[in-house]
Structure formats: structure tokens, C-alpha cells
Amino acid sequence: MAVSVFDLFKVGIGPSSSHTVGPMRAAYLFCQQLQHRDFIDQTVLIKSDLYGSLGHTGKGHGTDKAIILGLSGYQPDKIEPELIDEILNNVNQSKSIKLTKKNSIVFDYKKHLKFHKRKTLPLHSNGMRFVAYDKQDNILLSKDFYSVGGGFIISHNKLAQKEIIEDSTQLPYSFDSGEELLELCKTNKSSIAEIMYANEKTWLSTAKINKQLDKLWEVIQACVNRGLNSPGELPGGLKVKRRAPELFQSLRDKPQAALRDPLTILDWVNLYALAVSEENAAGGRVVTAPTNGAAGIIPAVLHYYYHFCPEANIQGIRNFILTAGAVGMLYKKNASISGAEVGCQGEVGVACSMAAAGLGAACEESPEHIENAAEIAMEHNLGLTCDPIGGLVQIPCIERNAMGAVKAINAFRMASRGDGSHWVSLDKVIKTMKVTGQDMQTKYKETSRGGLAVNIIEC
Numbered sequence: 001m002a003v004s005v006f007d008l009f010k011v012g013i014g015p016s017s018s019h020t021v022g023p024m025r026a027a028y029l030f031c032q033q034l035q036h037r038d039f040i041d042q043t044v045l046i047k048s049d050l051y052g053s054l055g056h057t058g059k060g061h062g063t064d065k066a067i068i069l070g071l072s073g074y075q076p077d078k079i080e081p082e083l084i085d086e087i088l089n090n091v092n093q094s095k096s097i098k099l100t101k102k103n104s105i106v107f108d109y110k111k112h113l114k115f116h117k118r119k120t121l122p123l124h125s126n127g128m129r130f131v132a133y134d135k136q137d138n139i140l141l142s143k144d145f146y147s148v149g150g151g152f153i154i155s156h157n158k159l160a161q162k163e164i165i166e167d168s169t170q171l172p173y174s175f176d177s178g179e180e181l182l183e184l185c186k187t188n189k190s191s192i193a194e195i196m197y198a199n200e201k202t203w204l205s206t207a208k209i210n211k212q213l214d215k216l217w218e219v220i221q222a223c224v225n226r227g228l229n230s231p232g233e234l235p236g237g238l239k240v241k242r243r244a245p246e247l248f249q250s251l252r253d254k255p256q257a258a259l260r261d262p263l264t265i266l267d268w269v270n271l272y273a274l275a276v277s278e279e280n281a282a283g284g285r286v287v288t289a290p291t292n293g294a295a296g297i298i299p300a301v302l303h304y305y306y307h308f309c310p311e312a313n314i315q316g317i318r319n320f321i322l323t324a325g326a327v328g329m330l331y332k333k334n335a336s337i338s339g340a341e342v343g344c345q346g347e348v349g350v351a352c353s354m355a356a357a358g359l360g361a362a363c364e365e366s367p368e369h370i371e372n373a374a375e376i377a378m379e380h381n382l383g384l385t386c387d388p389i390g391g392l393v394q395i396p397c398i399e400r401n402a403m404g405a406v407k408a409i410n411a412f413r414m415a416s417r418g419d420g421s422h423w424v425s426l427d428k429v430i431k432t433m434k435v436t437g438q439d440m441q442t443k444y445k446e447t448s449r450g451g452l453a454v455n456i457i458e459c
């Protein structure tokens, strides 16, 4: 299956790629299918059922809102975050959803959107079922979708075969493992970023690839800026205060303190990660990298590169994103990037590994050093569980992004001081991560039934 770097890095809204972006896309796609089959005008009711992890933590992650927005015809990369409340209020007040200009269907939140905490659908822990009915209560269309992490969805028709539409494009430099990727670099005397450029050219010209990479960087910078300048509390009831604005002010107002304390750079890295993760928790516009829960790590390390590495330039940013994408693809192909499937090692762990590799590419390290950096970063995230308090992507997620960013920089530095040779390969650590995820109890996989989620006394 051919995956583009732009499939992996998507512009979306917070707080979760698998619980917000994926379900919104699924609901939107379901309505598109009704349209293609000419059922849309006959539809008078759509029932949505959420299963597994979506049933458990969907409310905290905003899955309900995402479904309503998707059914209303909105897509995560196109919707303006500031319009969301108004759209949802209209649906709540009118108890209806506008499917098309001509057709508004009845929608009662309690009756037509159900969270099933104890049931799962067969293919994945993040399952959704949409059923559309006509006036006579006949089923027009029933469809199951799975949100498999990073905003990716697969669909499954209850009455037909499993239906996963894969892109069968032949890439010039196709690779399925870290070993194959290193071999391609060696044979072609290319960097990982050059291999990625050649593959992306299957779909787009170099100018367009650069334009899209630069657009991602713009969205990332805008997200950091909004996070730095948006004080207040995060939604959801935990009363978590946004920390980035105050920290930003203190760092900006005392630049001389940095001269006495060289580790002030870490404060800035933490700041960038907090800014994005708080923006994500507030439902703002973020780039999934590779998921929303872990969306602060790559932006924080990119900002570190841009502001603190002496040779930083725009091509370095592009090479960073492409190389991080190559590593992300390896995890997606050979393990998982879904917290509901393998715990937080699949989100924060993968983002940390991608960021370490990206920084290596931006700093023009060899492919071997980059592979080593990606491996070190994951090796020390193995076993990381997913246990968000109250099902909200806030505690421990926000701080965990800051820790992941700092760890990525350290992994890069350790690798760059070596000669590229090392005991554990990236492929082996990816395999270990997958097996560790399989052994992990369900309560540690985005269900909020274990870990911090149950050991904090609620007041």
C-alpha cells in the first residue's frame, strides 16, 4: 500500500486523531456514500453507534461532536474551529441535522448517538456503525467504520466483504522496513529525504511537494502562536489551566536569565510542546503528527531546530518532515500508531521517534545516524500506557508531549555522537513495540480504566 507523507501529516482539529478526526471523516464519508447511491434525499434518520475505546472515552475526546459535524458535511481540515460551537448549538436547539440544502433530518442526541462501553466491533477497538433509514423505517445503508489511528479510517460493509480501498500506486523506492530504507539510501547514494521526494513525485511535482510541506510548517507555526497567546482553562471539566501563555511571558521577559542557565533551551522546547498540546485539547487546528494526542512533539522539535540550531533553513524543515514521515510510515506499516491498539507508545513513542529522525535529517546526519536516533527514541518509550484522566487528552497527554520532545532531542544527540552502529535496529524496536502493545491489558489502551485515569482521587 502506497502511503504519502501527506496522509500521515494531516491538518485537523483537536483533541484526538482517532476519536475526533477519524470519526468526523467517517461520518462525512457515510453521507457521501448516501449521496452517491442517491439515498440522501430519502434519508430521514441516521443512527450512530460508537464501540470499544470510542464508546469508553469518546465523550471526553469529542467524538460525539465530531460525528455531528461530519454528518453536517464538515471535514476536519476545512472547518473553521471558531465556528464549531455555533454549528453544534444550532443542531442541539433545532434537534435536526442539515444533510443537504433540501434535507434536514431529525437528530436527538440521546436516542440517535450511542456510546457502547462494553461492546466492540470485530476488526479494531475504535469501531463505529452508521445506519440510515427512510420514511418507512427501512434501512437504506448500514456501514461500519474503524478509526485506526492518526485520522486514518477503514470501512466495512456489514453485508459485503471487508472493504479497504488501498492505493496500489507503485512507488519508485518502495520500502517496508528500516533495513530496506537504509539499503535504498546506500544503493542510490541518497538521503532518506531524497528517497521520500522521489516517492512523493509519483503524485506531485517538486514545487508542489515543497508548497505542501511549507503549508504544514505554516499551520504548525500558527498553532504554536495561538497556544502561546490563549490563556484560560481547557474544556472538559478538569479545570486544567493552560500553561503556555504564562511560561511564554516569563521566558520572553527575562532573556538575560538564559545566559546564566543554558538549559533554558529546554524551557522553550517544553513551551512549544505545551502550546500545541493545549491548543489540541481545546479543539483547535493542529497537524496530526502522527496523531493529535502526540501532536506537540514534532512541532516542538521543529521549533527547536528553527530557533536554536545555527544552520537552520527552510530546506531543513522540509527534510525534517519528509524523514519523520518515512519513520512514521514504518510504524504504521509494521506496528500501529493508535493508542487504542498499542497504548501511548504508539502515539507519543512514535512521534518521539519520528522527531528524533527528523532532527537528524534537518542537521544533515547520515541515514544510519537517523535510523539510530529513531530507534533510541522508541526504545525508551516501550511499554508507555494510555491512561488519560477523565478520557480527556489533557493529563498526562500535554506534559507527556513536552517530555517526548526533550527525549527526541536527546535521542538525536546520542545518535549523532556515535558512529551509526548499534545493537537494536529500528525494525526490532518497532516489532517489540507491537508485541508489547499486544500484551498490554485493554485497560491501558485509551479506555480510561487503568493507570492515572483510576488512581487520581476526583474532587
Ligand code: SF4
Binding pocket: 293, 294, 339, 343, 344, 345, 347, 348, 385, 386, 387, 388, 392, 393, 394, 396, 397, 400, 446
Ligand atoms: S495517554 Fe498518550 S495515547 Fe493516550 S490519549 Fe494521551 S497522548 Fe494519546
